[in-house]
Amino acid sequence: MTAVETTVHGDGHGHATNTGVSNEKVAMWAFLGSECLLFGALISTYLLYRGKSVSGPTEPADLFDIPFTSVSSFVLLMSSLTMVLALAAIQRRDEPRLRLWLLATALLGATFIAGQIYEFTAFVNEGLTISTNVFGSSFFVLTGFHGVHVTLGIVMLLSLWGLSARGKLPPEKSETVEIAGLYWHFVDVVWIVIFTVIYLVP
């Protein structure tokens, strides 16, 4: 007979699951697994249409500012560090540090988005829009979708910060921070792939 393990949710209510892991955490990992397919489709579409445009800016190398995007990538990478430090803080019951690291993560995410807006504006000024050619369409849809994910992550982080500031995110609810962190780290690993495949690979 299979043992049914007890998982305790953040609200302190015991809840039996077959896996011993809370349903919320399993759901987030299942969602992230499905997101691999979404971003895989967008990256594949970009690769399929790369070099196939016949009008407007067609060569990524002519447009991409690698040093600038490298700094943006570094900023997003470091936001993963501050996110994991936020989780470690709430697990230590250190709520002031939790709020500090949550705010730092949101600010780093906002910096990345500001960089993306600057980059998009520069591309539009160079004549590449979402409707210019298939290169523009696939590039803006891919990086735009990622940007929307980052923006949603920032909203989640600021919501957690607000809850903590009002005393509604006690250490017993650390799993809420962990689940938001999983989403944030996933957004980071997707960018690791996008940065390499779209910007760096010749």
Added chain:
Amino acid sequence: MATSSDIAHDQEHDAAHDHPSDGRYVRIALVLAVLTAIEVWLSYAGLSSKLTTATLLIFAAVKFAIVAMYFMHLKFDNKVLRRLFVTGLALAIFCYVAYLSTMQVFP
């Protein structure tokens, strides 16, 4: 008999005990930063296109794995979660590599 809040506290304690320390997280982030710097250097190094592509993809895979294992705690968490994520990831890689190969995207 242990109450649910006792169990919650024990689980938090265990989780915090298994996970890396703050110092180790900082060292992992430094490794990621160095790998990114090497990637950028490689893209300017003027190596052959195939060698550059292969090396960059390996670096990206290593960075992906480090973040997933240490920052997302897949190395320490229940194996069910790892299987769930790896299934989606493997399915995506298989489907899209097959698709792009069919469309003759790879030289």
